[in-house]
Amino acid sequence: MNHGTALLWKRRALSSLSTTRRGLPKEKMSENGMMSRAKVLTIDTMNPTVKKVEYAVRGPIVQRAVELERELSEGMKKPFTEVIKANIGDAHAMGQQPITFFRQVLALCSYPELLSDSAFPEDAKSRACRILNSCGGNSMGSYSASQGIESVRQDVARYIERRDGGVPCDPDNIYLTTGASDGIVTMLKLLVCGEGAMRTGVMISIPQYPLYSAALAELGAVQINYYLNEGKCWSLDIDELQRALNEARLYCNPRALCIINPGNPTGQVQSRECIEDVIRFAAKERLFLMADEVYQDNVYAEGCQFHSFKKVLFEMGPEYSETVELASFHSSSKCYMGECGFRGGYMEIINMDDDVKAQLTKLLSVRLCPPVPGQALMDLVVNPPQPGEPSYERFIKERTATLSVLAEKAKLTEQVLNTVEGIRCNPVQGAMYSFPRLTIPEKALQEAKELGQQPDMFYCMKMLEETGICLVPGSGFGQKEGTYHFRMTILPPTDKLKILLNNVKEFHQRFTQQYS
Amino acid sequence: MSQQAVNGVPCRGKVLTVENMNPNVKRVEYAVRGPIVQRAVQIEKELREGVKKPFTEVIKANIGDAHAMGQKPITFFRQVLALCSYPELLEDNKFPEDAKKRARRILGACGGHSIGAYSASQGIECIRQDVAGYIQRRDGGIPSNPDNIYLSTGASDAIVTILKLLVCGEGRERTGVMISIPQYPLYSAALADLGAVQINYYLDEDNCWSLNVAELRRALNDARQRCRPRVLCIINPGNPTGQVQSRQCIEDVIRFAKEENLFLMADEVYQDNVYADGCKFHSFKKVLFEMGEEYSSTVEMASFHSTSKCYMGECGFRGGYMEVLNMDPDVKAQLTKLVSVRLCPPVPGQALLDLVVNPPQPDEPSYASFMKERTAVLAALAEKARLTEEIFNTVPGITCNPVQGAMYTFPRIALPQKAIDKAKVCRYTPCSTRNLTPTRKRRRVCVSPAGGRRSSRHVLLYEAAGGGGNLLGARQRLRSEGRHLPLQVSLTGRFKYLTEAFTRLKENVWFSKVFRNTDLKKKNVCIYIQLQKKKGNKNPSLA
Numbered sequence A: 001m002n003h004g005t006a007l008l009w010k011r012r013a014l015s016s017l018s019t020t021r022r023g024l025p026k027e028k029m030s031e032n033g034m035m036s037r038a039k040v041l042t043i044d045t046m047n048p049t050v051k052k053v054e055y056a057v058r059g060p061i062v063q064r065a066v067e068l069e070r071e072l073s074e075g076m077k078k079p080f081t082e083v084i085k086a087n088i089g090d091a092h093a094m095g096q097q098p099i100t101f102f103r104q105v106l107a108l109c110s111y112p113e114l115l116s117d118s119a120f121p122e123d124a125k126s127r128a129c130r131i132l133n134s135c136g137g138n139s140m141g142s143y144s145a146s147q148g149i150e151s152v153r154q155d156v157a158r159y160i161e162r163r164d165g166g167v168p169c170d171p172d173n174i175y176l177t178t179g180a181s182d183g184i185v186t187m188l189k190l191l192v193c194g195e196g197a198m199r200t201g202v203m204i205s206i207p208q209y210p211l212y213s214a215a216l217a218e219l220g221a222v223q224i225n226y227y228l229n230e231g232k233c234w235s236l237d238i239d240e241l242q243r244a245l246n247e248a249r250l251y252c253n254p255r256a257l258c259i260i261n262p263g264n265p266t267g268q269v270q271s272r273e274c275i276e277d278v279i280r281f282a283a284k285e286r287l288f289l290m291a292d293e294v295y296q297d298n299v300y301a302e303g304c305q306f307h308s309f310k311k312v313l314f315e316m317g318p319e320y321s322e323t324v325e326l327a328s329f330h331s332s333s334k335c336y337m338g339e340c341g342f343r344g345g346y347m348e349i350i351n352m353d354d355d356v357k358a359q360l361t362k363l364l365s366v367r368l369c370p371p372v373p374g375q376a377l378m379d380l381v382v383n384p385p386q387p388g389e390p391s392y393e394r395f396i397k398e399r400t401a402t403l404s405v406l407a408e409k410a411k412l413t414e415q416v417l418n419t420v421e422g423i424r425c426n427p428v429q430g431a432m433y434s435f436p437r438l439t440i441p442e443k444a445l446q447e448a449k450e451l452g453q454q455p456d457m458f459y460c461m462k463m464l465e466e467t468g469i470c471l472v473p474g475s476g477f478g479q480k481e482g483t484y485h486f487r488m489t490i491l492p493p494t495d496k497l498k499i500l501l502n503n504v505k506e507f508h509q510r511f512t513q514q515y516s
Numbered sequence B: 001m002s003q004q005a006v007n008g009v010p011c012r013g014k015v016l017t018v019e020n021m022n023p024n025v026k027r028v029e030y031a032v033r034g035p036i037v038q039r040a041v042q043i044e045k046e047l048r049e050g051v052k053k054p055f056t057e058v059i060k061a062n063i064g065d066a067h068a069m070g071q072k073p074i075t076f077f078r079q080v081l082a083l084c085s086y087p088e089l090l091e092d093n094k095f096p097e098d099a100k101k102r103a104r105r106i107l108g109a110c111g112g113h114s115i116g117a118y119s120a121s122q123g124i125e126c127i128r129q130d131v132a133g134y135i136q137r138r139d140g141g142i143p144s145n146p147d148n149i150y151l152s153t154g155a156s157d158a159i160v161t162i163l164k165l166l167v168c169g170e171g172r173e174r175t176g177v178m179i180s181i182p183q184y185p186l187y188s189a190a191l192a193d194l195g196a197v198q199i200n201y202y203l204d205e206d207n208c209w210s211l212n213v214a215e216l217r218r219a220l221n222d223a224r225q226r227c228r229p230r231v232l233c234i235i236n237p238g239n240p241t242g243q244v245q246s247r248q249c250i251e252d253v254i255r256f257a258k259e260e261n262l263f264l265m266a267d268e269v270y271q272d273n274v275y276a277d278g279c280k281f282h283s284f285k286k287v288l289f290e291m292g293e294e295y296s297s298t299v300e301m302a303s304f305h306s307t308s309k310c311y312m313g314e315c316g317f318r319g320g321y322m323e324v325l326n327m328d329p330d331v332k333a334q335l336t337k338l339v340s341v342r343l344c345p346p347v348p349g350q351a352l353l354d355l356v357v358n359p360p361q362p363d364e365p366s367y368a369s370f371m372k373e374r375t376a377v378l379a380a381l382a383e384k385a386r387l388t389e390e391i392f393n394t395v396p397g398i399t400c401n402p403v404q405g406a407m408y409t410f411p412r413i414a415l416p417q418k419a420i421d422k423a424k425v426c427r428y429t430p431c432s433t434r435n436l437t438p439t440r441k442r443r444r445v446c447v448s449p450a451g452g453r454r455s456s457r458h459v460l461l462y463e464a465a466g467g468g469g470n471l472l473g474a475r476q477r478l479r480s481e482g483r484h485l486p487l488q489v490s491l492t493g494r495f496k497y498l499t500e501a502f503t504r505l506k507e508n509v510w511f512s513k514v515f516r517n518t519d520l521k522k523k524n525v526c527i528y529i530q531l532q533k534k535k536g537n538k539n540p541s542l543a
Helices: A002-015 A028-034 A048-052 A060-073 A100-110 A112-116 A122-133 A150-163 A179-191 A211-219 A238-248 A272-285 A309-315 A354-366 A372-382 A392-418 A442-451 A455-467 A494-514 B003-007 B023-027 B035-048 B075-085 B087-091 B097-108 B125-138 B154-166 B186-194 B213-223 B247-259 B284-290 B329-341 B347-357 B367-393 B417-426 B468-481 B495-506
Strands: A174-178 A200-206 A222-227 A253-260 A288-292 A326-331 A344-350 A484-489 B149-153 B175-181 B197-202 B228-235 B263-267 B301-306 B319-325 B485-491 B509-515 B525-533
Touching: A048 A211, A048 B329, A060 A455, A100 A112, A100 A122, A100 A372, A100 A392, A100 B075, A112 A122, A122 A150, A122 A372, A150 A174, A150 A344, A150 A372, A174 A179, A174 A372, A179 A200, A179 A211, A179 A253, A179 A288, A179 A326, A179 A344, A179 A354, A200 A211, A200 A238, A211 A222, A211 B329, A222 A238, A238 A253, A238 A272, A253 A272, A272 A288, A272 A309, A288 A309, A309 A326, A309 A344, A344 A372, A354 B023, A354 B186, A372 B347, A392 A494, A442 A455, A455 A484, A455 A494, B023 B186, B075 B087, B075 B097, B075 B347, B075 B367, B087 B097, B097 B125, B097 B347, B125 B149, B125 B319, B125 B347, B149 B154, B149 B329, B149 B347, B154 B175, B154 B186, B154 B228, B154 B263, B154 B301, B154 B319, B154 B329, B175 B186, B175 B213, B186 B197, B197 B213, B213 B228, B213 B247, B228 B247, B247 B263, B247 B284, B263 B284, B284 B301, B284 B319, B319 B347
Parallel strands: A200 A222, A200 A253, A253 A288, A288 A326, B175 B197, B175 B228, B228 B263, B263 B301
Antiparallel strands: A174 A344, A326 A344, B149 B319, B301 B319, B485 B525, B509 B525
16 A cells, blocks of 8 residues: 555656646546545645745744744743844834824724814824725725725825826826735736746846745746846946846746845945936836835935936836836835835836736736725825824924934944954945845855755854844845845844844854854 | 747837736636626716716625625724724723723734734734634634634635645646635636636535535546546635535535545635524534544645624725644645745734634623624624515516525526627627637636626526527637637527537537536526537647
8 A cells, every 4th residue: 555655656756747748547537546645735746836935034044033032931041031033124023113193094094983082183084084985885894996995096196296206197007005015926927928938037136035036936937137236335237137138038038127226135225327227228128127116215325315217217208108117116014104014005007008907907806905904004105294284293203213213223234244354234225124245254154064054044043043133144135156145124223233233243253253 | 139029029019918918817807896896986986977877876786895885893893903003092091991901912912012013924923822712612612723823814815825835737637626606706716827727516506505515526527537636615604605504514525525635625704694594604624523533633624714704894904814724734834934925914904803703702891882783783684685585586587595694695587588689799709719829738718708606597608599609619719729628608598599509519529518408498597518529530720
């Protein structure tokens, strides 16, 4: 029996190698019956594309961090008293306070009886009424249109127009999403087709935010890496794009170019000129542009400014603005609000084929709608209190405070890390992360190799065990062969960040000493 | 260099067109939000703009959206959500203590005490514990492990995720998934998107849409010739058909799944929506465990629940969970990894779900008002279920089974011949063959343009009377595919044309299966025929 089963397994493994098997004999029929002792769903019989998915931001390091937290709470002795999760851009978890106005409106929307409560400011109430009026049955508990609540989409469109100095925006091109991730995966899904050398290829930066590689693996699309230039503050280089594209054309059909600006995990802010070059490149090479702009308010460095791809595209004239297909993404999770848990987001699509747009709308309808509280929050982000409204001053105060603290922490992180021998770090021009380069001693490389780990994974795991600091190894984002990095967020409160940076410094020195 | 040729479009064309987009996405259909709903939205707009209509209001009875239909949210739930959103309110003495207690507990489990922080990808741990406690109470003490609970973005998200795990293989090895017909079109849409093979089993309308194991077996055996069936999906209480499965029937299904080595997916989002006398909700998990170790330790299962239905109807929050049982630990690790890419389900939805599984208790201040609201909603639903059935059954040409549970009625309608003829003229041409790529490997083709609920006798699938043309379309499709395909044909009385068309079809195919050709006396009966290419009849167009 066992032997028979093993044979069947072998046969099955063999047959899974061939791609078509129309002519197979009927023996398969009996297989399910024979295999009744094994699981229906095993690692060998599950979706192979899912197995290829990797997502380091919530990978083994983070799982170990959660375990350590549990052990600490159970009273286990550790060389630290607290696990600090600097692995993910989760502002509130790091102590950032929500914007009062936003939460007031959300409370009003959740429990409209509060509309008669005089403790709430009038502008919060009027926002809540507007949102509730656009909900079925005046309740956030009803489904919205799959594309998102219409009045919210209108507000998003007006926000984009203001942001882009009057470049028009049509609410029909706005799709609300469940965080930006949802929008990005949906767009990638639309783009994937073909087999073999005809398979869709998608260009992503290295280092990248691993949502992209994960989504491409799952969709079975071809990932095309282009490298950011670490020596020039992680800037993007058109020659490198061209190199990556030309090489990829030999084995796939490159159709999309993804840009993250400001950069995640690398923190660079693209210059206007660079954006123009990218647009020209996309037009010339006929690539669908995907602009991940979720950190658009997170720009700290002097002389840096956020330029939206949409704005630059339209300023380049009709030759580009009427042809280049673009999807840009934004979210309620980052910037000054950091409301990750609500999963709010939107995308704007430009120059998309009408038939494809209809397909997109249909595809989204299967999932019914993005979470309505997230849509409501997105509405507040794009339509915050205005001068003259009672909540304006408090809003601006809170917003400015958050952004200036972030700017300060960006500078602090860069400064402290650059004092450590063996750590080199570019300025954090924007976004929420530092991605410093590490010198890892030869002995440590050896030991990591013996353990079958990436050297930076080995490094980060050791740091977690010794200091309780949870970072993500650079290998999870991709890096030039032979270079090692980690990503850390700049989000911990300033005093905690100082301690954290100091612990990183000490750890690195210890580590270097131990292995040299 | 080659990209122009590859994209297959001239230089000025779009990068992304309907011809070169993901072909699976094109196959996705979702009638619940299809053309009828789009038109409804348009009409609403027209009404607002003052266009005269024979009615003053559009009533959207297309979707189970309770609040949109005026159902009020449960006060306690919304109080806690307001407290979680704006914790300053915890100081407000207008809110009852139990609401504050729940809010503090939820906030205490959130990073930085904010529902604005990401949660663990599997969901907030204390909420998963509460879910496990709820399941345990519901199932009379059968243990539930919080590690087996995954919170999700509505039940849809979890269903698609599990299906995604299960899909593999190519050609005849491709995963097949058994779904009921009529079904909730999320299933067919997800299967199309994933490129899995849909295996239809038919519910028995004459027996109040009950499920028949013999029919399951028939569907399975037929399907084995073209795919590898690995999954059986059950919706109980039924959507769109409103039946509530008997305990006996659930046992039979579980035995069948074990015997045939199928992964069970139990969609139980309507578990509190049971109205008919003598009907009771039995969870698959409970029945599975009551059948003894032999089953409870082997049958792989995922069951789904949501905040969107039952008495709460909170669709907009997209709260839900699934419980997985007997899942291979390696696969479970893959599942956890997969859900981590999307970071986490919306936290307000998780909070809401926590309240649903952990509502006010008898000794708490909000208990009385909670029970009152809950009972009122469920009683009103039960009354409406009866009312709907009664009134529909007084209409000649409409017959309707009792709405034992869930939120829908799915009556059978007799369409007059003239209406059918008119429909033919208006639009329903057979399938849009242009969407078929010649390289397509999947052989199952649905000829129905009616989309969503593909029920044999309920939706006019397409007009076949006088429809030599239609069948001709099918034949052309058959040619391009070179394989058999099931063809759904509606017989609408004009046999003369049909016979003629069938004769023409026979030149190339033979009918291997004929289902549901009974009741031919009745109007609007459809039959389902599986067509196969005749052996040895090489089609020149394939060469």
